[in-house]
Amino acid sequence: MQATAPQKPQERADGRRAPTALGRKAPEPQRRCLVTRASRPKGGLLRFVVSPEGVLVPDLGEKLPGRGLYVMPDRALLETAIAKRLFAKAARQAVEIPETLPEDVASLLRQRALDLIGFAKRAAQAVAGFDRVKSWIEQGRAAVVVQAVDGSVGSRQRLAGIAAAVGETSPDGGSHPPRVVELFGQDQLGAAFGRTATVHVAIAPGGLAKQLASTAEQILSYETAAAAQKVAARQRKPR
Structure with a gap:
């Protein structure tokens, strides 16, 4: 009996992916907040990466290369992560953080x-x-x-x-x-x-x-x- 390759989900005219044969969408990947340690869909978190120069950079569009470091979209939590050096601990390296990062x-x-x-x-x-x-x-x-x-x-x-x-x-x-x-x-x-x-x-x-x-x-x-x-x-x- 000849095997058939699974069909890929087709794109709709408006650019969205059509529902699967079972009518279910693939779940969004989960990521863990550095401060709360709670897992959430990554689209709802703020992503940061460490540049080659060792500087922490916001990556709101999730396009920059490197390991993502995530924090809930809460300014107080971001400031806690900075104060407790959680970015450096997660990245396992020295991380330079701009003083204006929360406002940025x-x-x-x-x-x-x-x-x-x-x-x-x-x-x-x-x-x-x-x-x-x-x-x-x-x-x-x-x-x-x-x-x-x-x-x-x-x-x-x-x-x-x-x-x-x-x-x-x-x-x-x-x-x-x-x-x-x-x-x-x-x-x-x-x-x-x-x-x-x-x-x-x-x-x-x-x-x-x-x-x-x-x-x-x-x-x-x-x-x-x-x-x-x-x-x-x-x-x-x-x-």
Whole structure:
């Protein structure tokens, strides 16, 4: 009897991998946080590598060569890893850590999100403007909706409500709403989209939308933890 080679999962038109014959997706690889020692899907962690010069470098896009060192997206945990020299212990070598690393990570996360929006625009996987974004949401063509924090409250709430009600069709036949992201100002969104100012942007389903949603979660986690830490520090100060 002639053996047949297993078929590879086929790509969908939108760039996503089609479900397997059993209807299951391959689980995302797990990595362990240096501080908490908890294992999480690696896409939800911050990756760092040690450069050939022995300097710790953030690798948010997970593209740099070398062994990855992972920390939960929490500024306090990153600062703990630095203070306890956990990167050097994990790498088993001396590691130089820039003094501005925690602040650099915050800036790099935001810049990565804006870059992903720009990539989506150039790949014809994004539209801007209230009417076009509304149309994409209603047609189920929006996986992520990005709105400027300093845009009209009424228009932002209206699109967020439409997104929650309509949702997008997922590969398994279910339905879930687009992820609504509100992290940037009009000028920042406009610059990412090649315009003077932009309030509403929609990103089509695919790899870029998935990366943007993941990066937005990392930003919120990283900045929320930092804000909570500052509040706790103020509360501890004697009056």
